[in-house]
Amino acid sequence: MIKMPYGFSLAGWSDIRRVVSRADVVLEVIDARDPLRTRSRRLERIVEEMGRELLLVLNKSDLVPRTIVEEWVHLFRDRGYRAVYVAATRHWGTKHLRRAIKEAAPALPVIAAVVGYPKTGKSSIINALKGRHSASTSPIPGSPGYTHHVQLYRVEKNILMIDTPGVIPVEGGELERIIRGQSPEQLDDPVPPAIKLIERILEHVPTAFIQAYKIRAREPIKILEELAKHRGWFYKKTKEPLIEEAARTIIRDYHRGKIPFYIKPTRTIILDMV
Numbered sequence: 001m002i003k004m005p006y007g008f009s010l011a012g013w014s015d016i017r018r019v020v021s022r023a024d025v026v027l028e029v030i031d032a033r034d035p036l037r038t039r040s041r042r043l044e045r046i047v048e049e050m051g052r053e054l055l056l057v058l059n060k061s062d063l064v065p066r067t068i069v070e071e072w073v074h075l076f077r078d079r080g081y082r083a084v085y086v087a088a089t090r091h092w093g094t095k096h097l098r099r100a101i102k103e104a105a106p107a108l109p110v111i112a113a114v115v116g117y118p119k120t121g122k123s124s125i126i127n128a129l130k131g132r133h134s135a136s137t138s139p140i141p142g143s144p145g146y147t148h149h150v151q152l153y154r155v156e157k158n159i160l161m162i163d164t165p166g167v168i169p170v171e172g173g174e175l176e177r178i179i180r181g182q183s184p185e186q187l188d189d190p191v192p193p194a195i196k197l198i199e200r201i202l203e204h205v206p207t208a209f210i211q212a213y214k215i216r217a218r219e220p221i222k223i224l225e226e227l228a229k230h231r232g233w234f235y236k237k238t239k240e241p242l243i244e245e246a247a248r249t250i251i252r253d254y255h256r257g258k259i260p261f262y263i264k265p266t267r268t269i270i271l272d273m274v
């Protein structure tokens, strides 16, 4: 396990190898809002090398139009992957997921390991299949309730599941690494990653900040200033808007799914998948 500052622990690749070796099927949990940045090629290679069955699970599909998430699932299937979509916290897609796990299983009962980057909804998927809240969950990296260690759950007679802590390092680029690898409170300067996140969100959903906060500004720094002003966050001495607090809020709200955002599979994005 990897100990992060402030005693926050995540999984390293050797932990993941150990878990994969114990499993028959590996569920790779991906955020349906941004499948390519939240999938892990490294995990996929490990699963293949170890001869285990891989199942991609696009979670948080309640935050994405159904046609878009279906397009993503079809794209992955066209490329030879087993893939399903779910919305764990709404218990959507659980029947399909159960069926997909059993279809991928070499024999029953099956042990399915649930692996993925921090905060993709791994523990929530186990709870959705179990039908009650057994595995603890939390909204933001490092906040109380995140998964600290590997744990086995029986979700039904023939399905056992292994919950795992989020794995790092995150491959999907610098921003993804920053927002998933630590809590927003621990960031020395949350403004640069928040600005990158705002830019990314605006590129895909131009009205996102109007919808989330009724903020019409289009420049990232202005969005931070407006949010700080709306919330009454100012530096005591200078009375300038406290954009650091606004930046942390935007990162937290992104994790909480409060800011509309999803990526459509365009031609360039698809070429990147090969």
Ligand SMILES: Nc1nc2c(ncn2[C@@H]2O[C@H](COP(=O)(O)OP(=O)(O)OP(=O)(O)O)[C@@H](O)[C@H]2O)c(=O)[nH]1
Residues within 6 Å of the ligand: 059, 060, 061, 062, 063, 086, 087, 088, 089, 090, 117, 118, 119, 120, 121, 122, 123, 124, 125, 136, 137, 138, 139, 140, 141, 142, 145, 146, 147, 148, 164, 165, 166, 167, 255, 256, 257
């Ligand atoms: N909107 C939405 N939120 C979800 C869904 N599934 C999980 N979440 C939320 O995402 C956050 C993270 O869920 P967890 O199940 O703790 O995620 P995890 O991957 O186990 O996180 P770690 O153990 O920290 O790696 C929680 O706030 C969940 O309520 C979903 O399908 N839709």
Ligand SMILES: [Mg+2]
Residues within 6 Å of the ligand: 122, 123, 124, 136, 137, 146, 147, 163, 164, 165, 166
């Ligand atoms: Mg968890």
